[in-house]
Amino acid sequence: MAAKNQQNAKGPFTYAVEDGVAVITFDIPKEPVNTLSPEVGAAFTELIERAESDEAVRGVVFISGKKDAFIAGAKIEMIQAVKSAAEATDLARTGQAGFDRLEALKKPVVAAINGACLGGGLEWALACTYRVATDHPKTRLGLPETQLGLIPGAGGTQRLPELIGAQAALDLILTGKQVRASKAKKLGMVDEVVPTQLLLEVAKKRALELAAGSLRVQRQRGPGVRETLGVSRGLASVFNRLKQPQVWQELALEDNPLGRKVLFDQARKQLLAKTRGNYPAQERALEVVRIGLEQGRRAGLEAEAEAFGRLAVSETSKNLVSIFFAQTALKKDTGVSDASVKPREVRHVGVVGGGLMGGGIAFVSASKMGVPVRIKDQDDAGVGRALKYVNGLFEERAKKRQLTRREAEQQAARVTATTDLSGFKRADVVVEAVFEDLDLKHRVIKEIESVTGEDCIFASNTSSIPITDLARGSSRPQNVIGMHYFSPVHKMPLLEIITHPGTAPWVTATAVEMGKRQGKTVIVVNDGAGFYTSRILAPYLNETAYLLEEGADIAELDRALVDFGFPVGPVTLLDEVGIDVAAKVGPLMEKAFGERLKTPTALDRVVADGRLGRKTKKGFYRYEDGKKAGVDTSVYALLPKAERKPMDRAVMAERCTLQMVNEAIRCLGEGILRSARDGDIGAVFGLGFPPYLGGPFRFVDVMGPAKVLSRLEHYQEQHGVRFTPAPLLVELARNDKRFHAD
Numbered sequence: 001m002a003a004k005n006q007q008n009a010k011g012p013f014t015y016a017v018e019d020g021v022a023v024i025t026f027d028i029p030k031e032p033v034n035t036l037s038p039e040v041g042a043a044f045t046e047l048i049e050r051a052e053s054d055e056a057v058r059g060v061v062f063i064s065g066k067k068d069a070f071i072a073g074a075k076i077e078m079i080q081a082v083k084s085a086a087e088a089t090d091l092a093r094t095g096q097a098g099f100d101r102l103e104a105l106k107k108p109v110v111a112a113i114n115g116a117c118l119g120g121g122l123e124w125a126l127a128c129t130y131r132v133a134t135d136h137p138k139t140r141l142g143l144p145e146t147q148l149g150l151i152p153g154a155g156g157t158q159r160l161p162e163l164i165g166a167q168a169a170l171d172l173i174l175t176g177k178q179v180r181a182s183k184a185k186k187l188g189m190v191d192e193v194v195p196t197q198l199l200l201e202v203a204k205k206r207a208l209e210l211a212a213g214s215l216r217v218q219r220q221r222g223p224g225v226r227e228t229l230g231v232s233r234g235l236a237s238v239f240n241r242l243k244q245p246q247v248w249q250e251l252a253l254e255d256n257p258l259g260r261k262v263l264f265d266q267a268r269k270q271l272l273a274k275t276r277g278n279y280p281a282q283e284r285a286l287e288v289v290r291i292g293l294e295q296g297r298r299a300g301l302e303a304e305a306e307a308f309g310r311l312a313v314s315e316t317s318k319n320l321v322s323i324f325f326a327q328t329a330l331k332k333d334t335g336v337s338d339a340s341v342k343p344r345e346v347r348h349v350g351v352v353g354g355g356l357m358g359g360g361i362a363f364v365s366a367s368k369m370g371v372p373v374r375i376k377d378q379d380d381a382g383v384g385r386a387l388k389y390v391n392g393l394f395e396e397r398a399k400k401r402q403l404t405r406r407e408a409e410q411q412a413a414r415v416t417a418t419t420d421l422s423g424f425k426r427a428d429v430v431v432e433a434v435f436e437d438l439d440l441k442h443r444v445i446k447e448i449e450s451v452t453g454e455d456c457i458f459a460s461n462t463s464s465i466p467i468t469d470l471a472r473g474s475s476r477p478q479n480v481i482g483m484h485y486f487s488p489v490h491k492m493p494l495l496e497i498i499t500h501p502g503t504a505p506w507v508t509a510t511a512v513e514m515g516k517r518q519g520k521t522v523i524v525v526n527d528g529a530g531f532y533t534s535r536i537l538a539p540y541l542n543e544t545a546y547l548l549e550e551g552a553d554i555a556e557l558d559r560a561l562v563d564f565g566f567p568v569g570p571v572t573l574l575d576e577v578g579i580d581v582a583a584k585v586g587p588l589m590e591k592a593f594g595e596r597l598k599t600p601t602a603l604d605r606v607v608a609d610g611r612l613g614r615k616t617k618k619g620f621y622r623y624e625d626g627k628k629a630g631v632d633t634s635v636y637a638l639l640p641k642a643e644r645k646p647m648d649r650a651v652m653a654e655r656c657t658l659q660m661v662n663e664a665i666r667c668l669g670e671g672i673l674r675s676a677r678d679g680d681i682g683a684v685f686g687l688g689f690p691p692y693l694g695g696p697f698r699f700v701d702v703m704g705p706a707k708v709l710s711r712l713e714h715y716q717e718q719h720g721v722r723f724t725p726a727p728l729l730v731e732l733a734r735n736d737k738r739f740h741a742d
Contacts, residue, residue, distance in 0.1 A: 011039065011040060011042075011043030011044075012026060012027055012028040012029065012034070012040065012043070013025065013026055013027075013043055013044060013047055014027065014065070015047050015050070015051075017054070017056060017057060018204065019204070019208075020056065020057060020058040020059070020208060020211075021057070021058065021059050021060065021061055021204045021207050021208060022047075022050075022051040022054065022057045022059070022060045022061070023060075023061045023063065023200070023204070024044070024047050024048070024051070024060060024061070024062050024063070025063055025064070025065045026040075026044075026062070026063070026064050026065060026071070027064065027065025027066060028040075032066075032069070033066060033069045033071075033072040033116070034064055034066060034069065034070070034071045034072065034121070035071070035072055035073060035074060035075040036071065036073065036074045036075060036095070036120040036121070036124070037074070037075050037078050038091070038094050038095075041094065041095065041098040042098075044098070044102075045098055045101055045102075048060065048101070048102060048105055048109070051105075051107065052105055052106055052107055057107065058107065058207070058208060058211040058212075059107055059108045059109070059110065059204075059207030059208055059210060059211045060105070060107060060108070060109040060110070060207060061109075061110045061112055061200065061203045061204055061207055062109060062110070062111050062112065062124075062128060063112040063114075063199070063200060063203065064112075064113075064114065064115065066115065067115075068114065068115040068116075068136065068138045069114075069115035069116050069138070070113045070114060070115050070116060070117040070121055070125075070139075071116075071117060071118070071119075071120065071121025071124060072116055072118055072119070072121060073118045073119025073120045073121055073144070073145075074095075074119055074120040074153075074154075076148070076321060076324065076325070078091075079091070079150070079312055079321075080318075080321060082312055082313065083313075084313060085309040085310045085312065085313050086309060087309075088153075088308060088309040088310075088311075088312035088313060089305045089306055089308065089309030089310075090309075091153070091308075091309075091312075092153035092154060092304065092305035092308040092309065093305045095120065095123070095153060095154030095155070096153075096154050096155050096301050096304070096305060098154070099123060099124060099126075099127035099154055099155050100127070100155070102124070102127040102128065103127040103128075105129075107211065108129040108130065108207055108210035108211055109128040109129050109130075109207075110128060110129065110130045110131070110132060110203045110204075110206050110207045110210070111124070111125040111128040111130070111131045111132070111203075112132050112199050112200060112203035113125060113131060113132065113133040113134065113139060113141070113181075113190065113199075114133070114134040114136055114138075114139055114196055114199055115136065115138045115139055115140075116138065116139075116140055116178075117133070117139070117140070117141045117142075118140070118141070118142050118143070118144055118178065119142075119143060119144060119145055119152065119156075120152075120153075120154050122141050122142065122143055122156065122160075122189075123143075123152055123154040123155050123156040123159070124154075125141075126155070126156065126159040126160060126163065126189075127155065127159065129210060129217060130191050130192075130206055130207075130210060130215075130217060131189070131190040131191050131192075132190065132191065132192045132193075132194060132199060132202055132203045132206060133181040133184060133185070133190040133192070133193050133194075134181060134193070134194060134195065134196040134199050135181055135182070135193050135194070135195060135196070136181075136196045137180075139180065139181045140178040140179065140180060141178060141179055141181070141184045141189055141190070142172060142176065142177055142178035142179060143156050143160065143172055143173050143176065144176035144177075144178065145173075145176065145281070146173065146174060146175070146176045146279070146281045146282050146285060147176040147320065147324075148281075148317060148320050148321050148324060149279070149280075149281050149311060149314060149316040149317030149318075149319070149320040149321070149692070150281055150308060150311050150312060150317055151173070151281050151284055151285040151288060151304065151307055151308055151311060152173065152285075152304070152308075153304060153305065153308035155301060155304070156173070156304075157173060157285060157288045157289050157292065157300065157304045158289075158292045158297045158300040158301055158304065160172065160173065160189075161289050161292065161293065162292075162297070163188055163189065164187045164188045164189060166263065166289060166293060167263070168187055169289065170267055170285075170286065170289060173285050173289070174267075174271060174282045174285060174286065181193045182401075191206075191217070192206070257294075260290070260293060260294065264286065264290050267286055268283070268286060271283065271286060276562065276563045276564075276565065278316075278564075278565050278690065278692045279316065279692055280311065280314065280316060281311050281316070281317070284307040284310075284311060285307075287303070287307070288300060288303045288304045288307050291303040292304075315702060316692045318694075319691070319692060319693055319694030319695075319698050319702070320691060320692065320694070322680070322694050322695075322698055322740070322742070323680065323681070323684060323691060323694060323695070326677045326680060326681050327521055327681065329677065330521055330522060330523065330677075330678075330681065331516065333512070333522075333524075334509045334512055334513075335497060335508045335509055335511070335512035335522070335524040336505045336508050336509050338505055341505040341506055341509050342506070342509060343506070343509040343510040343512065343513035343514075344428070344455070344506060344510045345428070346369070346371065346428045346429050346510065346513075346514050346517075347371055347372075347426075347428055348371060348372050348373075348374070348426045348427045348428055349362075349365045349369070349371055349372070349373045349374075349427060349428070349429050349430075349431070349514075350373070350374050350375075350376070350423075350424045350427035350429070350430035350431070350448070350452075351365075351373060351374070351375045351376070351430070351431050351432075351433060352375075352376045352430060352431070352432040352433065352434060352444050352448065353375075353376075353377065353432060353433035353434040353461075354375045354376070354377035354382050354383060354385060354386025354387075354389075354417060355385075355386075355433065356389065356487060356488065356489075357433040357461055357485060357487060357489060358375060358377075358386065358431075358433035358461075359375070359386050359389040359390050359393075359489075360393075360485065360487070360488055360489025360490050361431050361433060361461070361485055361489055362375050362386070362390055362415050363390050363393045363394070363415070363489065363490050364489055364490055364518040364519060364520075365518060366390075366411055366412070366414040366415045367393075367394070367397075367411050368517060368518045368519045369514070369517045369518055370411075370414070371414065372414050372415075372416070373414055373415045373416070374416055374417070374418065374423040374424060374427065375387075375390075375415065375416070375417040375418070376417070376418055376419065376420070376421065376424070377417065377419060378419065379419060380419060382419075383417040383418065383419055386417050387415070387417050390412065390415050391412050393490055394408040394409075394411055394412040395408065421447060421448075421450075421451045424448065424451050424452060425451050425452065425453075427452055427456055428455075428456060428457065428510075429456070429457045429459060429510070429511070429514060430448050430452065430456060430457070430458055430459065431459045431460075431461055431483055432444050432445075432448075432458070432459070432460050432461060433461040433485075436462060436463070436464060436465060436584070438465055438469060438470070438473075441460060441462070441465065441470055441473070442470070442472075442473030445458055445470065445473050445474050445480070446473065446475075449474065449475055449476060454476065455479070456479065457479050457480075457481060457507050457510060457511065458474065458476070458479055458480050458481075459480075459481050459482065459483040459511060460480070460481075460482050460483070461482075461483060461484060461485055462482060462484065463484055463530075463531075463533075463534045463585075464529070464530055464534050464585050464588055466500070466527050466528065466529060467480060467481065467482040467498050467499070467500040467503075467527045468500040468501065468527050470482075470500075471500050471502060471503075477500075477502045478502055478503060478504040478507065479504065479507055480500065480502075480503065480507075481497065481498065481499060481500075481503050481507050481508065481511050482496070482497060482498030482499075482527070482531065483495060483496075483497055483498075483511055483514075483515070484496040484497070484498060484531060484533070484534075485520075486533075486686055492685075492686070493519075493520060493521050493685045494520065494521055494522075494523070494533075494681070494682060494685035494686035495515040495518070495520035495521070495522045495523075496523055496525060496531060496532060496533055496682060496686060497511050497512060497515065497522060497523070497524045497525070498524075498525055498526070498527055498531045499524060499525075499526060499527065500527040501527070508524060512524060521681060521685050523674075523678040523681055523682050524674060524678070525667075525672055525673055525674070525678070525682075526671055526672050526673075526674075528592075528667075528670070528672050529588060529589060529591075529592035529593070530585075530588070530589055530592070531672065532664075532667050532672055532673060532678075532679065532682050533682050533683070533686040533687055534585065535589070535663060535667060535672070536660045536663040536664045536667065536683065536687070536696075537660070537687055538585060538586065538589045538597060538663070539596075539597060539659035539660065539662070539663050539722065540570065540656050540657075540659050540660040540663075540687075541570060541573070541574060541582055542586070542597065542598075542599060542600060542659065542722070543655050543656045543659045543722075544557065544570035544571060544574065544656060545599070545600040545602040545603055546600050546602070546719070546722075547647070547652055547655065547656075548571070548602050548639055549600055549601075549602040549639060549640050549641065550641070550645075550647070551641045551643060551644050551645040551647070552644070552645075552647050552652060553644045553646075553647070554571050554620050554621075554631045554635075555631050556647065556649065556652075557569060557570065557571055557647075557652055558570065558571050558572050559649065560649035560650070560652040560653045561652070561653055561656060561657075563649060563653070564653040564657065564690060565689075565690025565691075565692060565693065566688050566689070566690060567688040568688070570656060571620045571621075572620075572621065572628070574603075574613065574619070574620065575613035575614050575619040575620055575621055575628075576613065576614055577613070578612055578613050578615060579603055579606055579607055579611060579612050579613050579619055579620075580607050580612045580613075582603065583599070583603050583604070583607050586599030586603075587599060595721050595722075596721050596722050596724060597722070598722070601640070602639055602640060605638040605639075606619075606620075606635060606638050606639075609638055611632075611635060611638075614628075618632070619632070619635075620632065620635055654711065655715060657699075658708070658711060658712055658715065658723070659722070659723075660683070660687075660689070660696060661696040661699060661700060661708070662712060662723070662725060662726050662729065663726075664679050664683060664696040664697065665696070665697075665700070665726035665728050665729045666726040666727075666728070667679065668697070668728060668739075669726055669727055669728035676695075676697035676739040676740055677697075677740075679695065679696060679697050680694060680695020680696065680697050680698055681695065683695050683696050697739040697740065698739075698740065700729070700732075700738075700739060701738045701739055701740055705729055705732040705733040705736075705737070705738070706733040706736075708729065708733075709725050709729055709730060709733040712724075712725040712729070713725065
């Protein structure tokens with residue numbers, strides 16, 4: 001039996017010596033995940049120094065006591081609490097010093113990684129001698145700091161490039177993406193991948209082998225070869241790797257001044273093409289990595305700490321962190337105010353309509369929720385298309401190795417399709433995704449209610465028809481709710497749930513829980529024309545049409561909003577959504593809200609000409625082989641003014657954005673939204689409102705309600721009633737208040 005000497009140490013660590021290996025277990029009591037703080041670092045340093053001085057200890061294993069999580073990173077609240085850049089810089093230096101001490105330990109330290117190993121958690125692991133990770137699906141490694149407007153601040157910008165090369169490291173650091181253990185091993189981030197149940201056993205064995213010298217880590221600093229050198233058990237694999245041309249390309253780029261300049265100039269160019277200069281963290285990260293490569297680690301660490309300090313107190317970081325906290329809060333939100341209301345179990349899902357939306361809903365239900373899904377379409381051809389689309393999505397995941405071939409086949413088998421209502425009797429929730437026609441949806445409701453149980457929820461994926469109107473066609477109006485997904489469903493993160501006055505609370509709670517199980521960020525809004533997202537999108541697209549009427553150049557208008565921070569320009573969006581769809585929704589909004597949301601006539605002749613957008617391969621842009629191929633300048637002849645004129649990009653961006661922001665404020669004032677938090681999340685995750693601005697309500701808080709009001713009044717004088725400021729904005733400006741308390 002292994003000799004053990006266990007003792008609870010200071011703080012959240014347990015220290016035990018087992019057969020010459022000090023096993024340090026990190027487990028913060030009553031917390032779902034482990035996070036880092038100076039106090040945690042100090043306690044850990046005490047323990048590694050104890051292990052270093054203990055003659056009975058030959059090696060150290062560092063492991064988490066959490067079931068499926070290693071370390072989630074630094075405690076965000078700690079970073080949020082800093083008052084100055086200098087304070088944040090000192091925080092980074094403290095972390096760097098702690099990991100430098102760990103790296104310099106005279107005895108080998110093995111990081112035993114199971115679950116999320118992110119941010120400071122990965123920086124911690126990188127400072128260890130050796131890294132073993134499990135093949136568990138929840139084991140992910142990454143440096144996501146840039147997603148919060150920060151950079152890794154405890155050595156990550158230096159150790160990761162040293163380990164896997166600058167190109168691969170920059171890909172991870174600049175995007176903030178996470179990789180599975182198998183990919184991490186391929187990159188060289190971890191040395192070994194093992195089954196979960198063997199993690200501790202293998203980690204202890206490797207610690208002893210490293211101490212004895214029978215296992216030697218020989219990672220060379222030359223970029224491009226590090227990931228294959230790994231642990232030396234023979235040189236044949238190294239020489240084979242060196243025969244590959246991409247290795248020499250990486251070495252040439254990273255290991256000489258001219259090559260580095262080419263590498264970083266190209267990286268900066270590609271970066272700015274994506275960020276448009278709106279995300280300073282990525283630019284600082286690029287610069288810090290460059291400094292480390294050119295001037296050495298010490299200079300790189302100092303540059304890292306200083307950049308971290310400045311970014312930690314930046315407005316961009318504060319806005320991105322606010323989105324993070326809003327998402328976290330929504331994960332706990334049931335969608336109802338009564339805490340006693342619990343969601344009911346959803347074991348079977350029905351989907352009516354097998355198009356892209358219906359197929360996407362079926363896919364996330366089968367893959368994420370793990371439940372059987374039955375699709376109904378009007379004919380055999382529709383059924384075939386639905387199954388082909390769903391199977392294609394599973395095939396795509398298998399090709400990307402997100403699933404094994406067997407897992408993909410098993411999950412795809414959960415989805416079946418039919419032209420009748422067979423298989424719907426057991427459905428707990430039925431989601432309809434048919435055309436936006438009230439009479440058609442009423443017929444679908446009656447058909448579904450004729451075969452389902454009394455407690456079956458009927459959810460509509462409508463984007464514009466009020467749920468109250470839909471419920472009038474139901475014999476169980478309390479079971480009717482809106483579940484508005486965004487296209488493509490398997491990629492878009494938001495689910496907007498819409499309740500009408502008669503929706504039963506348990507129905508809302510069940511729909512919210514179902515959305516979370518589908519991997520969605522869920523907001524709940526009250527009923528009204530266009531709900532929230534479609535309603536605030538309408539004036540945004542209206543203003544786009546007005547600008548086109550006035551003579552705006554299509555490409556310049558799109559560029560203006562992309563430069564501002566939207567993922568695509570508004571004219572491109574019109575082509576993607578369908579110009580005819582926008583033309584149909586417009587009158588509905590005008591009917592509900594009057595002159596203020598009157599649809600301009602700019603689109604009428606465009607639609608009449610058969611230009612419906614990408615789906616007809618003809619819109620504002622040309623499409624060749626399924627790809628956008630530039631502006632179709634012949635469309636200008638269909639607009640009120642054929643001649644184009646120069647227009648200020650900043651003005652175009654401001655006009656469109658203020659329309660969306662002003663309408664969002666109206667939705668909050670009218671009770672469509674439950675909170676400004678939900679409004680920010682809905683706009684960012686549903687419509688691509690620039691994340692660096694934190695959402696429409698954060699945008700107003702930062703800019704100041706009085707200034708936003710002044711800009712709206714300016715445009716109201718120029719363009720009339722459509723820029724009339726929301727009453728709630730006027731009230732906030734008058735009383736010098738903000739939407740968010742923090």
